[in-house]
Amino acid sequence: MKTQKLLLKNSSLWQWILFSFVLAGLTGFLFRLGFLTPLPFELSLANIRQAHSHLMFFGWGGLFPLYFISIVIMPGYHAALSSRMIRYSLWVVLAFTLLSFPTFLLWGYQLVPIGGANLPISAILSAGVMIGWYMFFASFLAIRRKKKEIDSNIWFEGALLMLFVSSLGAWAVGVVQIFGIGPEFLEKLLPNFFLTTYTEGWILLALLGFVIKMLDIKEADLLVSSKILVFCIAIGAPMSFPFGMPALLSNPMQSLFARIGSFLVSTSVLLFVASIIKSGKLKHSLWKWPIAFLCLKGLMQFVATFLFYDPILTNHGTRILYLHVLFLGAYTSAVSIIYASYITNLKRYLNPIFYSVVLVLFSLLLLSWFWPLSLIGTWIYDALAIAALGPVLTVTALWIKLRTRTT
Numbered sequence: 360m361k362t363q364k365l366l367l368k369n370s371s372l373w374q375w376i377l378f379s380f381v382l383a384g385l386t387g388f389l390f391r392l393g394f395l396t397p398l399p400f401e402l403s404l405a406n407i408r409q410a411h412s413h414l415m416f417f418g419w420g421g422l423f424p425l426y427f428i429s430i431v432i433m434p435g436y437h438a439a440l441s442s443r444m445i446r447y448s449l450w451v452v453l454a455f456t457l458l459s460f461p462t463f464l465l466w467g468y469q470l471v472p473i474g475g476a477n478l479p480i481s482a483i484l485s486a487g488v489m490i491g492w493y494m495f496f497a498s499f500l501a502i503r504r505k506k507k508e509i510d511s512n513i514w515f516e517g518a519l520l521m522l523f524v525s526s527l528g529a530w531a532v533g534v535v536q537i538f539g540i541g542p543e544f545l546e547k548l549l550p551n552f553f554l555t556t557y558t559e560g561w562i563l564l565a566l567l568g569f570v571i572k573m574l575d576i577k578e579a580d581l582l583v584s585s586k587i588l589v590f591c592i593a594i595g596a597p598m599s600f601p602f603g604m605p606a607l608l609s610n611p612m613q614s615l616f617a618r619i620g621s622f623l624v625s626t627s628v629l630l631f632v633a634s635i636i637k638s639g640k641l642k643h644s645l646w647k648w649p650i651a652f653l654c655l656k657g658l659m660q661f662v663a664t665f666l667f668y669d670p671i672l673t674n675h676g677t678r679i680l681y682l683h684v685l686f687l688g689a690y691t692s693a694v695s696i697i698y699a700s701y702i703t704n705l706k707r708y709l710n711p712i713f714y715s716v717v718l719v720l721f722s723l724l725l726l727s728w729f730w731p732l733s734l735i736g737t738w739i740y741d742a743l744a745i746a747a748l749g750p751v752l753t754v755t756a757l758w759i760k761l762r763t764r765t766t
C-alpha cells in the first residue's frame with residue numbers, strides 16, 4: 360500500500376510513539392521489580408502503575424491511531440492549515456503525555472504543593488492531552504467537510520467519536536471533583552466510564568480499522584455490515600463500564616445494562632474475526648497473530664457477559680490479563696506489523712515480538728483467577744519480572760532496525 364510509505368517519513372513522531380511504548384514497558388518491569396527488591400526514591404507501586412498505564416494509554420495506545428489517521432486516511436493534505444493543526448495536535452498529545460509521566464511516577468494523583476497552592480499536578484497535565492484531541496477533531500472535521508474525496512472510513516470515524524465521548528467522561532470527573540457535586544460514587548463511576556469508552560470504543564475500533572485498511576478487507580468480506588458492527592461497539596462500549604466497578608454489578612438493572620453492552624461489543628468482535636478468517640486474507644499473513652488475540656479478547660468478554668460468578672469478575676489479576684490481551688496482544692502486535700511493513704525481513708523482527716507478548720500474557724495468567732492456588736509460589740514474581748522485559752527488548756530491536764531501514 361503506497362500510503363503506508365508515508366508513515367515513517369518527515370516526522371520523528373513515530374519514534375516518540377515507540378519511545379512511549381519502551382519507557383512505559385520499562386515502568387511495567389519496574390513495577391514487577393518492586394515485588395523482588397526495594398525500589399529507589401521510595402517509589403510507590405501504585406504510582407508506578409499509574410505512570411505505566413497513562414503512558415501506554417495515551418502515548419502508545421491513543422497516539423498511534425491519531426498518527427495513522429492523519430497520514431494514511433487523510434494523505435496529501437499537508438499544505439492545508441487544518442492539516443498543519445492536525446500535526447500540532449499530535450505533538451500536544453505527546454507533550455502532555457510525557458510531561459505527566461514523571462509526575463505520576465513521583466506523586467500519582469496526590470495534591471502537590473506548588474507556589475503556595477496544593478495542585479493535582481498529574482491530573483492537570485494528563486488532562487492537557489485533551490487539548491490535542493480537540494485540535495485533532497476540529498481539523499479532522501474541517502478537512503472532512505472540504506475534501507469530500509478523502510477516505511470516509513467508518514471504523515476510524517466511529518473510533519474518533521468514541522474518543523470524543525470518552526473525553527466528556529474525563530471532563531465530568533474534573534467538574535465533580537472540583538465542585539464536589541453529585542453523589543460520592545460518581546467520582547468512581549465517571550473514570551470508569553472514561554476508561555471503558557476509551558478502551559472498548561476508541562482503541563478497539565481503531566484496531567479494527569487497522570485490520571480493514573491493512574488487509575484491504577471489502578464490505579462484501581464482512582458477515583455483517585460494517586455500519587452494524589461499528590454501531591454495536593459504539594453503543595456497547597460506554598454501556599459496559601460497570602464491569603470495571605464490580606460493586607455495580609450487584610444491582611440487577613446496572614448489571615443488565617452492562618451485560619447488554621458487553622454482549623454487543625463481544626459479539627461484534629467475534630463476528631469481525633469470523634469475517635476476516637472467512638475472507639481468506641489471513642493465509643500466510645502475520646495478521647493471524649493480532650486476529651488470534653482479538654478472538655481471545657472477544658471470547659473472554661463474551662463469557663464474562665454471562666458470568667454471575669463474582670470471584671472471576673472481581674479478580675484484579677484476571678482484569679489485568681484481559682486488558683493486556685487487548686492492549687499488548689491484539690493492539691501491540693497489530694501496530695508492530697504496521698511499523699514492520701517498511702522492512703524486508705520483517706518476520707525476523709516480528710516473531711520475537713509475538714513470542715515475547717505471549718510470554719507476558721502467560722505470566723499474567725499466573726496471577727489470574729485461572730491459576731490453581733496450589734501452584735502459587737514466590738517464583739511467580741521472578742517469572743513476571745523476566746517476562747515483562749521481553750516486549751521492551753523486541754520492540755526496541757524493531758525500532759533500531761527501522762531507524763536504519765533497508766526496504
Ligand code: HEM
Binds near residue numbers: 420683746
Ligand atoms: C511491555 C509490555 C507491558 C508490560 C510489561 C506491562 C506491565 C503491567 C503491569 C506490571 C501492570 C500492573 C499490574 C497490577 O496491577 O497487578 C500493568 C497495568 C496496566 N497496563 Fe500494562 N504492561 C504492558 C503493556 C501494556 C500496554 C501495551 C498497555 C496499553 C496500551 C497497558 C496498559 C495497562 C493498564 C491500563 C494497566 C492498569 C490497569 C489497572 O490499574 O487496573 N499495558 N501493566
